[in-house]
Amino acid sequence: MILTSSIYLTFLVILLFLYYIFPKKMQWLLLLLFSFIFIAFSTSDVKAYLYILYTVLVSYVGSNIIGDAKNEKQKKRIQSITVILLFIQLVFLKYLNFVGSSSINFINLFGVNLSWTNLSIIAPIGVTFYTLIAIGYVIDVGRGVSKPQLNILKHALYVLYFPQLTSGPFTRYMDMEKTLYSKHKFEFKNVCFGFQRIIWGFFKKLVISERMAIMVNTVFDNYSEFPGIYIVIATIAFAIQLYTDFSGCMDIVIGSSETLGVTLPENFDTPYFSKSISEYWRRWHITLGTWFKDYFFYPILKSNIFQNLQSKLKKVFGKKWGKKLTTYCGMFILWFTVGLWHGGATKYIIGSGLLHWFYIVSGEVLEPVFNKIVKILHINKENFLFKFWQIVRTFILVCIGDLFFRSTSTADAINMIKSLGVNNYTEIFKGALLNLGLDFKDLAIAISGILLLLTISLLKQKYKIREEIKEKNIGYRYAIWISLIVFVLIFGYYGTGYDAASFIYQNF
Amino acid sequence: MKNIVKAISFLVILIIVIDFVGQIFIPRWNDEWIATPIIKDFYDLPKNSLDVLAVGSSQVVRGFSGLELYKNYGISAYGIGTGQQSIQSSYAWIKESTKTQNEKVVCLEIKMLFEDTPEEQNRKALDNMKFSSNKLESIIDIAWKEKSYETFISYLFPITRFHSRWKEIGSENFIEEIKATNYRGYSLENEVSGNLDYVPVENNIPYDAFIEEERYECINNIIKYCKEKNIGLIFFKMLDMDWDIERHNRVEKIAKENDITFFDFNMKDLMNEVDLLYAADTSRNNHLNIYGAEKTTNYLGEYIKEHYDIEDKRGKDEYKHLDRQLEQYNNDVQNAKIVNIFNPNEYIEALNQKNFTVILVKNNLPNATTLEYNKMINDLGLDISKVYKSNYYAIIEDGKVIAEEGADQNIHLETMVDTVRPVIIDTQKASINFEGTEQSNFHQGFDVLVYNNKSNNVVESSYINFENGIPVIGR
Numbered sequence: 001m002i003l004t005s006s007i008y009l010t011f012l013v014i015l016l017f018l019y020y021i022f023p024k025k026m027q028w029l030l031l032l033l034f035s036f037i038f039i040a041f042s043t044s045d046v047k048a049y050l051y052i053l054y055t056v057l058v059s060y061v062g063s064n065i066i067g068d069a070k071n072e073k074q075k076k077r078i079q080s081i082t083v084i085l086l087f088i089q090l091v092f093l094k095y096l097n098f099v100g101s102s103s104i105n106f107i108n109l110f111g112v113n114l115s116w117t118n119l120s121i122i123a124p125i126g127v128t129f130y131t132l133i134a135i136g137y138v139i140d141v142g143r144g145v146s147k148p149q150l151n152i153l154k155h156a157l158y159v160l161y162f163p164q165l166t167s168g169p170f171t172r173y174m175d176m177e178k179t180l181y182s183k184h185k186f187e188f189k190n191v192c193f194g195f196q197r198i199i200w201g202f203f204k205k206l207v208i209s210e211r212m213a214i215m216v217n218t219v220f221d222n223y224s225e226f227p228g229i230y231i232v233i234a235t236i237a238f239a240i241q242l243y244t245d246f247s248g249c250m251d252i253v254i255g256s257s258e259t260l261g262v263t264l265p266e267n268f269d270t271p272y273f274s275k276s277i278s279e280y281w282r283r284w285h286i287t288l289g290t291w292f293k294d295y296f297f298y299p300i301l302k303s304n305i306f307q308n309l310q311s312k313l314k315k316v317f318g319k320k321w322g323k324k325l326t327t328y329c330g331m332f333i334l335w336f337t338v339g340l341w342h343g344g345a346t347k348y349i350i351g352s353g354l355l356h357w358f359y360i361v362s363g364e365v366l367e368p369v370f371n372k373i374v375k376i377l378h379i380n381k382e383n384f385l386f387k388f389w390q391i392v393r394t395f396i397l398v399c400i401g402d403l404f405f406r407s408t409s410t411a412d413a414i415n416m417i418k419s420l421g422v423n424n425y426t427e428i429f430k431g432a433l434l435n436l437g438l439d440f441k442d443l444a445i446a447i448s449g450i451l452l453l454l455t456i457s458l459l460k461q462k463y464k465i466r467e468e469i470k471e472k473n474i475g476y477r478y479a480i481w482i483s484l485i486v487f488v489l490i491f492g493y494y495g496t497g498y499d500a501a502s503f504i505y506q507n508f
Numbered sequence: 509m510k511n512i513v514k515a516i517s518f519l520v521i522l523i524i525v526i527d528f529v530g531q532i533f534i535p536r537w538n539d540e541w542i543a544t545p546i547i548k549d550f551y552d553l554p555k556n557s558l559d560v561l562a563v564g565s566s567q568v569v570r571g572f573s574g575l576e577l578y579k580n581y582g583i584s585a586y587g588i589g590t591g592q593q594s595i596q597s598s599y600a601w602i603k604e605s606t607k608t609q610n611e612k613v614v615c616l617e618i619k620m621l622f623e624d625t626p627e628e629q630n631r632k633a634l635d636n637m638k639f640s641s642n643k644l645e646s647i648i649d650i651a652w653k654e655k656s657y658e659t660f661i662s663y664l665f666p667i668t669r670f671h672s673r674w675k676e677i678g679s680e681n682f683i684e685e686i687k688a689t690n691y692r693g694y695s696l697e698n699e700v701s702g703n704l705d706y707v708p709v710e711n712n713i714p715y716d717a718f719i720e721e722e723r724y725e726c727i728n729n730i731i732k733y734c735k736e737k738n739i740g741l742i743f744f745k746m747l748d749m750d751w752d753i754e755r756h757n758r759v760e761k762i763a764k765e766n767d768i769t770f771f772d773f774n775m776k777d778l779m780n781e782v783d784l785l786y787a788a789d790t791s792r793n794n795h796l797n798i799y800g801a802e803k804t805t806n807y808l809g810e811y812i813k814e815h816y817d818i819e820d821k822r823g824k825d826e827y828k829h830l831d832r833q834l835e836q837y838n839n840d841v842q843n844a845k846i847v848n849i850f851n852p853n854e855y856i857e858a859l860n861q862k863n864f865t866v867i868l869v870k871n872n873l874p875n876a877t878t879l880e881y882n883k884m885i886n887d888l889g890l891d892i893s894k895v896y897k898s899n900y901y902a903i904i905e906d907g908k909v910i911a912e913e914g915a916d917q918n919i920h921l922e923t924m925v926d927t928v929r930p931v932i933i934d935t936q937k938a939s940i941n942f943e944g945t946e947q948s949n950f951h952q953g954f955d956v957l958v959y960n961n962k963s964n965n966v967v968e969s970s971y972i973n974f975e976n977g978i979p980v981i982g983r
Contacts, residue, residue, distance in 0.1 A: 006661040006668070188511035441675050474514075482522055486529055490671045495662065498672060 001041040003166055003252045004205055004494060009198075011038070012256055016191065019260060024183035028157055031180070031260070038162035039125060048124035051093060052160065058085045059134035060155045063141040067148035079142035083135050090131045093123040098344025126165030128341065132291060134159050137173045139295050146173045154181055161262075163253040167246065169267040169287035176262075184261035193466050194259030199484055201251030204244040206492030208453060211446040212241035215436040220406055220416075226436075227419035229427050233436065235399045238406045240450060243272065246285070270457045275390035277359040277397060288338070297334045306330060328361050342405070347413060351404025359397050445491050530667035532677065534635050538687050540697070541569055543590045543632035545690035550588060550605075551638065554826070558609040559818045560585035562693065563598040564617025570795035571746040572615065574692035575837040576805040578830050581813045582820030587693025589617065590632040594625035595726045597633035600646040602730060604637060606737055612816050613740040615808060616730065618759050618770075619748065621723050635666050653722070691837045698798050698844035699791035706786035708776040709753050716761060717754035731766050740816055743770040746804060747779075747786055749794045769811070773804055782807045798844055836963070839863055843960055843967045852880070852972070852979035856887045860907035863962040865925050868954045870900035871938035871971075878977030899935035905961070926961040942966060951982060 001008050015034045022030050039052065062082025069075040091099060097118045104116040137158065140146040149155040158176055219226040219234030226234065247268040257264045271284035281289050300306055306326055314322030332354070339353020379386055400417075407413035424432075433443055459465060469477055537543035546569070560583055562572040568589025577583040588601045595618075602614055625633075630650055637643045651660035662669035688695050719727075734741040743763050745751060751774045763770035773784060782803050789800030796804065812818065821827040842861060849855045859866045868888075875896050885892050890902055894914030901919060903911040913919055918936035925931050925942075932941040940948040940957045947966065948955040953973030960967050970983045 005658065007657045010657070188515070191515075439675075478518060478521060481518075482525055485522065486525060489526065489665075489667050490529065490533075490674050492671070495658065495668050496672070 001038055003249060003256075004202060007041070011041075012259065016259055019184070020186040024185070027184055028154060028181045031161065031262075032153055032157040035157065035160045035162040035165075038165065039160065042125040042165075043122075045122040048122060051089060051127065052124050052130075054089055055086060055131055055134050056152070056156045056159055058082060058089075059138055059159060060149070060152050062086075063138050063148040063155075064150065066138070066141050075142050079138060082138045086131055086135050086138070090128060093121055093127050095340075095344045096121065102344075126167075129164060129166075129168050129170065130159050132295075133164070133170055136170065136291055136295050139299075140173055146177075149173075149177070157181075161257075163257045163262075163264060166253060167249045168285075169250065169253070169265050170291040171265060171287070175265065179262045187261060189470075190261050191259045192470075194255045194257070196466055196481060197251045197255030197258060199481065199488065201248040201253075201255060202488045202492065203449070203484060204248030204251065204453065206488055206494050208446060208449040209241050209244040209248060210493030210498070211438060211442055211449075212237045212244070214438055214442075215433075216241055216406065218437040220408070223407075223412065223416050223419065228422035228424040229432050230424075230436065231403075231416050231420055232425075233428075233433065235403045235406075237436075239272070239395070239399050239402050242402060242405075243268075244453070270460065272395055272398075273391055273457070273461070274394050275387060276394055277356055277363060280394055280398060281356065288341075292334060292338060296337060297330060300333060301327065301330045324364075331357055331361065346410045347404045347407055350410060351401045351406075351413070355401045355404065449491075526665055526667055530665055530670070533670035533673055534631075534666050535670065535673070537590075537632050540688040540695055541566055541591055541632075542688050542690045542695045544636055546588060546590065546693050547636040549690050550586060550693075553586065553609070554829070555608050556610045557584055557826070558586055558605070558611045559583045559821070560613045560615060560812060561602065561605050561609065561611045562587040562589070562615040562617065563593070563601050564589050565593045565619050566591045566795060567619055567746040567748065568593075568617045568693065569695050570697055570791070570797070571617070571801050571804055572808075573694040573798075573801045573805045573837075575694070575830070575834050576802055577809040577812075578821065578827075579834055579838070580806055581809040581818075582822040583809060583812060583818055584821050584827060584830060585692065589693060590629060592623065592625045592629040593620060593633045594630060595620050595723050595730075596646055596649050597625070597630065599726050599730050599733070600634070600637065600642040602733065603642045604640065606739070607640070611739060612818055613742060613812055614730075614734055615742045615744055618727075618743050618745055619751075621719050621727060621759065622717060622755055631669075634663060649722070689836070689840065691833065691840075694801065696798055696837075696840055696844055697791045697795065698848060700788060700797060700799075700848055701790045701792045702787050703749075703790065703792070704787050706747070706749055706790075708779050708786075709751060709756055709772070709774040710776050711753065711756075713753045714757070715754050716758040717752070719758060727762060731762075731768065740812075741768050742808070742811070743768055744804075744808065745770075745772045745774060746796055747773050747784060747790055747800060749786075769815075771808065771811075773807075798841060839960065839962045843963060843965070846958060847968050847983070850981050852884065852981055853887075855970075855972070855981050856884055859888065859904065859956075859958065862906050863960050864904075864906070864967070865959040865961050866902075866904040867925070867931065867933065867940050867942075867957040867959070868900075868902045868904070868972075869933060869935055869938050869940055869948065870895065870898075870953075871948075871950065871955050872952050873954065873974065876974055876977045878974075880978050881974055884972070884979050901933050901935055925959060926964065929959070940969070949983070953980075953982075 001011065011034070015030070019027055019030055039049075043049070059082065062078060062085070065078045066075050066082070069078055097116075101116040101118070104114045107114055137146065141148050149158065158171075158173060158180060161171075161176075161180065164171060215237045216234050219230050220238070223231065250267045254264045254266070265287050267286050267288075269283040269286065271280050274280035274283050306329070309329065310322060310326040312322075313325045316322070317325060335353040335357035336349060337353070338356075339349035339351070342348040342352040374381065403416060404410065404413040407416060434440060438446065456465060469480055472480075538545060560574070560577060562568050562574070562585065566589060568587045572585075572587040572589070574585035574587055577585045588598075588605070590597070593601075598616060598620070602616075605611065634643060634646055634650075637646075647660055647663040650663065651657065658668075731741060733739075743759055745756070745759070751772075756772050756775065759772070760770055762768070772778060773782065779785075784800060784803055789796055789803065791797045821830065842858075842863065846855075846858045849858055858864075868890075882892070885895055888902075888904065889907075889909045891909075891912055891914070894900060894912055897914030898916055899919045900914040901912070901921065902909055903923075903925070911923070913921070915935075918934065920935075921931075921933040923931055923933075929943055931943075933939065934941075938948055938950055938955050939946060940955060942957060942959070947957045947969045949969055949971045951971040951973060953971045956970045956972060958967040958970070959965070968983065970981060973980050973982060
C-alpha cells in the first residue's frame with residue numbers, strides 16, 4: 001500500500017474510527033489485524049506471508065527460550081542462533097544475488113569459470129525493517145533489557161506494526177511496549193497533530209521530492225550529456241529529493257501512528273543543518289544509526305577479536321592511538337555494513353558507507369591540524385559565518401556520497417565527478433535549471449516549496465510549529481491547513497498525468 | 509463534543525473548498541459537442557417543465573432536436589447526450605431528471621449497449637452532474653469495473669484527476685467560452701457528408717449481437733425504473749455507418765419482450781418512410797446533420813403526439829422561454845441551411861427570407877434575355893432597367909428591395925445596414941466592404957453578401973452567375 005495513495009488515507013480513517021470505538025483492551029488486536037491488511041495490500045505473493053510468519057515465529061520462540069534460559073552461556077547461544085536464523089532469511093531475501101555473484105566473481109579470480117544467474121525473489125514489504133527490529137528485540141531480551149513477550153499476537157504486532165513497515169523507523173521494544181499495547185482514549189490533539197504531520201509529509205514527497213526527481217533523473221540517466229554545472233545541480237537536487245522523500249515518508253508514518261496515540265521515535269532532525277558528518281549521522285536516519293550502534297558496533301568492539309586487537313595496537317601505538325585505531329577498525333566494519341544495508345552494490349558501500357567512514361576518521365585525525373589553522377587565522381568558531389561554512393562543507397561532503405548513492409554504478413559516479421571539470425558554470429545564469437525537465441512554472445513551485453521547507457525547518461529550531469499554530473484563532477488555523485491541503489492537491493505529483501514513484505527507502 | 513463540532517466544521521469547509529477548486533479544474537467541454545452546456549443548462553430548466561427526455565451518446569446531440577418537437581407538436585423536450593455516453597450514465601441521467609422533472613416519455617438512444625466508454629467520455633457525462641446518490645452509484649459502477657479505488661476518489665473529488673491542468677488554468681475556467689449553442693441538448697451541424705458507401709440495414713440475418721452483462725442489467729433497470737415511474741420508454745437508433753442487423757435484432761428482442769417501441773432509423777423500410785438518405789442527412793463524422801435531425805426528431809414527435817397524452821405547450825406563459833429559444837433556433841437553422849443551397853430557385857427563395865439583408869453587386873455580367881434570367885430578376889424584385897446598366901447594386905431586406913441603383917458610371921455608396929453596420933459598395937471594383945472587411949467574391953455575375961440582421965452575423969458571401977443564360981450559384 002502506497003502511503004501517498006487515497007487508499008492508504010481511507011485505510012487509516014477506517015482504522016481510526018474502529019480503533020476509538022473498539023474496547024480499549026483490544027485495540028492492539030485491531031492494530032494487528034490492520035497491519036495484516038496493510039501487508040495484504042502490499043504483497044500478492046503467498047510465499048511472502050511464509051517469510052513474515054518465519055520472522056515472527058523465530059523471534060518469538062527464540063526470545064522466549066532466552067527468557068527461560070538458565071544461565072548466561074545458554075542465553076548467548078540461543079540469542080546467537082536466533083539472530084543468525086533471522087539474518088539468514090534477510091540475506092536470502094535481499095542479498096542472495098549480491099552475495100552469490102560476488103562469491104562467484106571471487107572464485108573466478110582463481111581461474112575458475114563459473115557464472116551466477118540472478119534469482120527472482122519477491123521479498124515482503126519492509127523485510128529489512130521488521131527483521132532488524134526483530135533482531136534488536138532478541139538481543140535486548142538476551143541482554144535482559146527487555147522481557148520476552150509471551151503473547152505471540154502481541155509479539156507479532158510489535159514486529160509487524162504497519163506504520164514502520166514502509167521505511168521504519170527502527171523501534172525498540174522497551175519504548176514500544178509502553179505505548180503499543182496500552183489503552184488509548186480518543187485525543188483530539190493526537191488526531192489533529194497526526195493528520196497535520198501527514199499533510200506535511202505529502203507536501204514534501206509530492207510537491208518537492210517528485211519534482212526534484214525529474215531533474216535528477218534527467219542528468220543521472222544521461223550524465224555524459226550534462227557535465228559540470230548540471231552534475232552539481234542534479235546532485236544538490238538529489239540531496240533535496242532524498243531528504244524530502246525519506247523525511248516526508250517518516251512524517252506520514254509518525255503522523256499516522258500519532259493519530260493512534262502510539263508514539264514512534266523521530267528519524268530526522270534537520271540533518272542538512274549539521275556542522276559535521278558525525279552530527280549529520282546523529283540527525284539523519286537517527287534510528288538506523290542507533291540500531292547499528294547498539295546492536296552491531298558496540299558488540300563488535302566488545303568482541304574478543306577486537307579486545308585482542310586493541311591490546312596489540314596499544315602496545316605498538318600507545319594507549320590513546322591504540323584505542324582510537326581499534327575504534328576506527330570497528331567503524332570501518334560498521335560503515336561497510338551500513339553501506340551494504342542500503343543495497344548490494346559497491347556504489348552504496350562507498351556512497352552511504354565507507355566515504356562517511358573516511359570523512360569521520362580523517363576529520364578526527366586531522367582535527368588538531370584544523371584547530372591550529374583556525375587559531376593562526378584568528379577565526380572565531382562561534383561566528384555565524386564560520387558555522388555557516390561548516391554547514392555548507394558538511395552538505396557538500398554529503399552530496400558527494402549521494403552522488404555515488406544515486407548513480408548507476410561506481411564507475412559512473414567517478415566519471416560524473418571527473419566531468420565536474422567541464423567549465424560551463426556560467427550556464428547557471430543562462431537558464432541551466434530549465435534544461436533539466438522542469439519548465440518555469442514547475443521550477444517556481446519546486447523552489448517555493450523548498451523555501452517554505454527551509455523556513456519551517458529554521459523556525460523548528462526555535463518553535464514547536466504545530467503548537468504555535470494551535471494557539472492561533474480558528475480562522476487562522478483552518479486557513480493554514482486548508483491552504484496546505486489544497487496546495488498539495490493542486491501542485492502534487494500524483495494521479496493521472498503524473499507517475500509518482502514509491503518512496504526511495506521503501507526498497508531497502 | 510466541542511472537538512467533534514470543530515472536526516466536522518473543518519471537514520465541511522475543507523470539502524466545500526476542494527469541491528470549489530475541483531469545479532475550476534474540470535475542463536470546459538464547450539466544443540461543438542457542448543457536453544458542459546448541456547448539463548449546466550439542464551439544471552437551469554424550470555421544475556416540471558419537461559415532457560420528453562432523450563438520453564444517449566453523441567447521436568442524441570446531433571440527432572434529437574428538442575425545439576423541433578416544440579415547434580411542430582408543442583412538446584417540451586431536452587436531450588442529455590455526451591460522447592459515447594455509457595448506458596449506465598444514461599440511466600443515472602434518467603433518474604437525475606426525474607428528481608426535478610415529470611417527463612412522460614424517455615427516448616433512449618441505444619448505441620452504447622454494445623460499446624465501451626473511455627474515461628474522458630465518462631468524465632463528460634458525470635463530472636458536471638450534481639452530487640447525488642445517482643452520481644455516487646455511477647461512480648461506484650465505473651470504479652468497480654476498473655477495480656480502482658483511485659478512480660472512485662477521482663470522480664468524487666475531480667481535483668485529484670484534473671490537478672495536473674494547473675498550468676493551463678486561465679480566465680476561460682471562470683468565464684465560459686462556448687463555441688457552439690446548446691438548443692436543448694442539440695448542437696446544430698449543417699455539413700453534408702455526401703457519403704454513398706452506407707448500406708441500409710435489412711432484416712436478413714436472424715442472429716443477435718452480445719450485450720455485456722452489466723449493460724444488459726442496466727437496460728433492464730432502466731425499463732423497470734420507467735415502468736415504476738409510469739414513464740413511456742422509446743428506444744431509438746440514429747443513422748450509423750457502424751450499425752448492423754445483429755445489434756438491431758438484439759435490441760428489438762429486448763424491446764419486444766418489454767413492449768417497448770424501437771425505432772431503428774438504419775432499417776431500410778423506416779429510412780424510406782422517413783425519407784432519410786445517409787449522403788444527404790449525415791455529416792462527415794457519421795452523425796446526423798440538421799436535415800437528418802429534423803426528419804428523425806419530427807418522426808419521433810409524430811409518434812409521441814399520437815401515443816401519449818401531452819398537452820400542447822405553445823403559447824403558454826410558462827413556456828415563453830421556449831419561444832425565445834425557438835426563435836434563435838429557427839434563425840440559426842435558416843443560416844445553416846442557406847450555405848448548402850445550390851439550386852437557383854431555392855436559393856432565390858432563401859435570399860428572400862425574413863431576417864436576411866442581401867447585398868448584390870453586378871460584376872461584368874453581360875445582359876441576357878433568357879427566361880431564367882428574367883425570372884431571377886423578377887423573383888428578387890429587382891428593376892430590370894437598372895440591372896441592365898453596366899454598374900449596378902441592390903440591397904434587399906426581409907425579401908424587399910430597399911435600395912437599388914443602376915448607372916453607366918461607377919457607383920460608390922457608403923451606407924449603413926442593420927442601422928449600425930457600415931457598408932461601402934463600389935460597383936466598378938465589384939467591392940462589398942462590410943464593417944471594414946471585403947466580402948465580395950469578385951466573380952462574374954452578381955456578387956452576393958448575405959447578412960442576418962437577427963443574429964447580427966454575415967451568413968455567407970456567394971455569387972450568382974449565368975452560364976448560357978442559366979443561373980449558377982457559387983461560393
